Amino acid sequence: xxxxxLRVMVVDDHPMWREAVARDLGEAGLRVVATAxxxxxxxxxxxxxxxxxxxxxxxxxxxxxxxxxxxxxxEHPGVRVLVLTASGEQSDLLEAVKAGATGYLVKSASSPxxxxxxxxxxxxxxxxxxxxxxxxxxxxRRMASAAPHDEPEGMTPRLTERETEIxxxxxxxxxxxxxxxxxxxxxxxxxxxxxxxxTKLQLHNRVELTRYAxxxxxxxx
Amino acid sequence: MSGSRAxxxxxxxxxxxxxxxxxxxxxxxxxVTSEGGLVADDARLWRAVGVFRVAALLYAGLLHVRVDDxxxxxxxxxxxxxxxxxxxxxxxxxxxxxxxxxxADLALACAAVLATRFLDDPERVVAGAxxxxxxxxxxxxxxxxxxxxxxxxxxAALTVAAADVAEVGGRLSTTTVNNIVLLVLAGTVVGYAVxxxxxxxxxxxxxxxxxxxxxxxxxLAADIHxxxxxxxxxxxxxxxxxxxxxxxxxxxxxxxxxxxxxxxATGEPVSTAGGEQDVRAVLGALATGxxxxxxxxxxxxxxxxxxxxxxxxxxxxxxxxxxxxxxAALAWVLVEDEDDxxxxxxxxxxxxxxxxxxxxxxxxxxxxxVASIRGRIEDVGGTVSVVSAPGEGTEVELRVPRAxxxxx
Numbered sequence: 001x002x003x004x005x006l007r008v009m010v011v012d013d014h015p016m017w018r019e020a021v022a023r024d025l026g027e028a029g030l031r032v033v034a035t036a037x038x039x040x041x042x043x044x045x046x047x048x049x050x051x052x053x054x055x056x057x058x059x060x061x062x063x064x065x066x067x068x069x070x071x072x073x074x075e076h077p078g079v080r081v082l083v084l085t086a087s088g089e090q091s092d093l094l095e096a097v098k099a100g101a102t103g104y105l106v107k108s109a110s111s112p113x114x115x116x117x118x119x120x121x122x123x124x125x126x127x128x129x130x131x132x133x134x135x136x137x138x139x140x141r142r143m144a145s146a147a148p149h150d151e152p153e154g155m156t157p158r159l160t161e162r163e164t165e166i167x168x169x170x171x172x173x174x175x176x177x178x179x180x181x182x183x184x185x186x187x188x189x190x191x192x193x194x195x196x197x198x199t200k201l202q203l204h205n206r207v208e209l210t211r212y213a214x215x216x217x218x219x220x221x
Numbered sequence: 222m223s224g225s226r227a228x229x230x231x232x233x234x235x236x237x238x239x240x241x242x243x244x245x246x247x248x249x250x251x252x253v254t255s256e257g258g259l260v261a262d263d264a265r266l267w268r269a270v271g272v273f274r275v276a277a278l279l280y281a282g283l284l285h286v287r288v289d290d291x292x293x294x295x296x297x298x299x300x301x302x303x304x305x306x307x308x309x310x311x312x313x314x315x316x317x318x319x320x321x322x323x324x325a326d327l328a329l330a331c332a333a334v335l336a337t338r339f340l341d342d343p344e345r346v347v348a349g350a351x352x353x354x355x356x357x358x359x360x361x362x363x364x365x366x367x368x369x370x371x372x373x374x375x376x377a378a379l380t381v382a383a384a385d386v387a388e389v390g391g392r393l394s395t396t397t398v399n400n401i402v403l404l405v406l407a408g409t410v411v412g413y414a415v416x417x418x419x420x421x422x423x424x425x426x427x428x429x430x431x432x433x434x435x436x437x438x439x440x441l442a443a444d445i446h447x448x449x450x451x452x453x454x455x456x457x458x459x460x461x462x463x464x465x466x467x468x469x470x471x472x473x474x475x476x477x478x479x480x481x482x483x484x485x486a487t488g489e490p491v492s493t494a495g496g497e498q499d500v501r502a503v504l505g506a507l508a509t510g511x512x513x514x515x516x517x518x519x520x521x522x523x524x525x526x527x528x529x530x531x532x533x534x535x536x537x538x539x540x541x542x543x544x545x546x547x548x549a550a551l552a553w554v555l556v557e558d559e560d561d562x563x564x565x566x567x568x569x570x571x572x573x574x575x576x577x578x579x580x581x582x583x584x585x586x587x588x589x590x591v592a593s594i595r596g597r598i599e600d601v602g603g604t605v606s607v608v609s610a611p612g613e614g615t616e617v618e619l620r621v622p623r624a625x626x627x628x629x
Binding site: 014016017020059086087088089090091093094106107108109110111130131133134135137138139141142145168171172173 | 446447450451453454455457458459461462475478482483485501513515516517518519551552553555556557558559560566568570616
């Protein structure tokens, strides 16, 4: 954000959407620095246009949204990814979020919602919708029940009671302000908690990938 | 894990999705091949019977060369074998498998066995010497087994056995008994094996057909669903922005979009082999523009009965939201998969109600929505709790315990 204007790149294989999203964001005063029609093109153009936020379609030919997210996060650590999805396919969404996307929106979300999500992504805040909260909650539960009983402490990330409580409220559609009121904590604290949850998940995913790479001997090549 | 398979295939189809082509050529080759295979496999069985016939006939010929001069009428033996040879040639060349031909085959074999009694030396007959057709008599038994399974095989074997008994005039020697036992075994075992083979092949054909159908559905999901979703979402978004009449079109498009997305997001609510259903998929179908359904990425499997109860209860709760929570109320359905239970929460942001009103309603015997929800869930061993306050909406939590020892 060189001059305070959020720089955005829009990646979607449907021209109609690419243009609609770019127009919405442009009209709202954001700077759409580039558009791309698939993940590979996005990665090629990314170093030159230096966006703050990449708005990424999940379903694309050649390089799909999950793989693109993984590479953007790995190769351009400052760039944040907001996923847009038409189908809401749960497993792919979870993978994208674990790979480093800071949130997702379904495509039919209204322009103000999209704008708000892009702005929040730009400031590094997680876009925690009810859908994402339900997914993340499920994923932590899955990891906990899949973990062996004799596993050393800290191998599998777990949610604190507070985090679980907040995530459940988000998943039931409460806004962070409503949650703050209900739990008698500050709005900021709620956001910190949701942010922590996402970081925990993404960090664990990176650790898992690294562990897998070492086990498979991929680190030696 | 069934989830990972579904995930892989969905990802594969997302990758396979072309950029412009909507409908490719329909995949039907697998089904056609399998049906072609059915005919070919039966032909192979019949060919095997044919090979046995020829080998058995040659064997009978060789035997007769050795005992020709011991027969009362050696030439008569050759005549019978010649008839069998012509018959075998006819069966092989014309591939005649009509029931009439099979019955004739059986009759001919029995006749050949009985002919031995008149053509051979009576002393040899009494001693239980080989019959004229010897093991050729087993070929109609095999043919019946291939034709109609083990019962037909057994029936044919008993018929030939009766001819055998008649041939020796009822004085059974060890050899004859042994032959009869072998004949009965051959007919039954081969018939049974053929039945197993056919059943297996039917299952395979069915599996291939199901597989082809599901591939076709996945391809449709990838191509058409995605394209349709993109357009519906676009209409919903733009129509809403334009307003006026377009807003109504946007609303309609939005409803279809949500339903289609629910279908894709969790897949269709199909039952697993163990009679379990994915609660997410079942509830996903209840999503609308005002109701969002969230849950884990993996299927949440519970017995179909429990899934039905939960679905009915959630439907009742959502109906209640639509009726009482106010026109602008939104609702959220959250599915949580805990190790020992499945929790489903239905929350709305409507007008809510004062504490105790629901209890009072239940006490007064006015069986309202809560009673209906409670009834369904308690039927499957679950519990229900309802929290509501004026202005804060209503939250209904359903908890259904899960049987131990589930497989994940």
